[in-house]
Amino acid sequence: MRVAVLGVGLIGxxxxxxxxxxxxxxxxxxxDSPEALERALALGALTCARSTVPAAVAEAQAVFVAVPVGxxxxxxxxxxxxxxxxxxxxDVGSTKREVVAAHDDPRFVGGHPLAGAENAGVEHAxxxxxxxxxxxxxxxxxxxxxxxxxxxxxxxxIGARPTAIDADTHDRxxxxxxxLPHVLANxxxxxxxTTLQDDPHP
Numbered sequence: 001m002r003v004a005v006l007g008v009g010l011i012g013x014x015x016x017x018x019x020x021x022x023x024x025x026x027x028x029x030x031x032d033s034p035e036a037l038e039r040a041l042a043l044g045a046l047t048c049a050r051s052t053v054p055a056a057v058a059e060a061q062a063v064f065v066a067v068p069v070g071x072x073x074x075x076x077x078x079x080x081x082x083x084x085x086x087x088x089x090x091d092v093g094s095t096k097r098e099v100v101a102a103h104d105d106p107r108f109v110g111g112h113p114l115a116g117a118e119n120a121g122v123e124h125a126x127x128x129x130x131x132x133x134x135x136x137x138x139x140x141x142x143x144x145x146x147x148x149x150x151x152x153x154x155x156x157x158i159g160a161r162p163t164a165i166d167a168d169t170h171d172r173x174x175x176x177x178x179x180l181p182h183v184l185a186n187x188x189x190x191x192x193x194t195t196l197q198d199d200p201h202p
Contacts, residue, residue, distance in 0.1 A: 001025040001154070004060035004083075006053060006075055008040040011092050011113065012066030013125030016045035018158035021127045030056035040122045054082035062154055064111075065091040073102045080105050088147035094174060096138045096167035109151055110138035110167060112174075113160060128159065135160040138167040 003019045005012045008031045019025040029046040030053055031037050037049040050056040053075070057063050063079045065072060072093045079089050080103060090111040093099055100110045115133040135155050139148050155162040165173075 002028070002059055002061045003154075004028045004030070004057045004063045004079075005046070006030045006056060006063065006065045006079060007067035008036050008045065008122045008125075009066065010116065010120050010122065010124050011129075012064060013040055013043070013045045013122035014115075014127065014129035015064050015066065015092075015158065016040065017043070017125050017127040018130060019154070020045065020047070022159065023154070023157045028056045028060065036122055040125075043122065043125065045122065045125060053078045057083045057087065060084065060087050062151060063087060063089045065089065069093045069095055073099045076103055076108060080108060083107065086147070088144070088151045090137075090151055096136075096170045100138050100140065100167040104140065104142060106142050106144040107147055109143055109148055111151075112136045112138075112170065115160075130155075131159040133160050135162045136165050136170055137162050138165060138170055 001023055003025045005016045005027060008029045016027045016029060020027050026047045029037055029040050029049045040046045041049055057079050060083060063083055065075050065079055067075055072091050076089060076091055076099060083089055087107060088109060089107050090109045091099055092111055092113055094112055096110045096112060113130055113133055113135045115130050152162050
């Protein structure tokens with residue numbers, strides 16, 4: 001298996017480590033930070049590093065785009081333009097509607113792993129980061145079934161639990177969940193304020 005990782009931070013680095021250690025994959029990395037690539041190579045996350053996206057994805061069977069959401073869509077497009085015809089391209093962004101709508105290429109499958117850590121950066125990457133973690137996939141009606149299955153098997157292989165969901169539903173669920181801590185905090189603050197008003201001198 002030949003994998004390319006575009007963006008070798010915590011998530012991209014963990015994908016690379018897991019693919020190398022669990023699947024014996026050859027992993028090529030690209031990042032706009034030479035220092036991040038050097039750290040990823042030193043950690044053994046990458047087989048090799050490339051300075052351009054086309055060079056990184058030239059022989060890949062699967063490409064993971066793991067950069068912040070603001071840069072995802074453009075980099076997915078660049079990967080699709082350069083990747084082989086039989087290569088699946090996915091991303092790891094926490095919102096899916098925009099990137100999925102922008103790319104109707106049958107090789108693209110939107111993705112979002114529900115995994116992370118307190119610290120960012122490839123130096124904190126772990127091969128077990130995705131163990132038993134839900135990994136949402138957002139295929140479209142025109143998505144290649146063969147490439148979707150390849151990605152599904154790859155994710156299983158690195159320990160994740162891939163689950164298909166449509167992009168709109170994904171974003172609605174994640175929006176609701178992301179607001180939940182704020183809702184709970186407001187409820188607790190309101191309850192505390194009410195308690196203090198009822199008994200200002202406990």
